[in-house]
């Protein structure tokens with residue numbers, strides 16, 4: 001996914017939105033949440049914010065980036081953020097990085113990195129290492145097994161004349 005539109009460069013606006021994401025992360029700690037915040041910006045306007053709500057909501061997927069993506073998609077009434085930038089206080093974990101990819105975000109910009117997260121006890125790098133390792137070595141077995149109806153959902157999807165592609 002090579003970009004030629006300057007999406008890899010940073011500017012003053014990036015610093016501003018990153019600072020806002022970091023502020024959300026810091027205030028979340030005071031409110032009993034994890035030290036993570038994110039904002040989604042479209043055409044210079046914040047369309048969604050998120051703070052880590054894992055412990056508050058008992059939701060292990062309620063990471064700041066996921067929360068911000070959900071809020072932004074609600075705001076625009078769509079499931080693609082292909083013109084938006086997601087700013088996050090910390091390098092996205094694999095869950096959030098995948099959520100960003102699914103959202104088709106134009107860019108992702110982060111402040112702290114995975115080493116900063118590890119210092120605070122959030123060792124995302126363990127998951128990155130796991131994804132790079134043979135699945136047979138994972139502590140959590142991930143097992144595939146085909147049942148007679150395995151292909152039916154995909155067949156039904158393929159046969160459906162009117163479907164919303166994503």
Ligand SMILES: [Zn+2]
Pocket residue numbers: 063064065092093094095096097
């Ligand atoms: Zn995450």
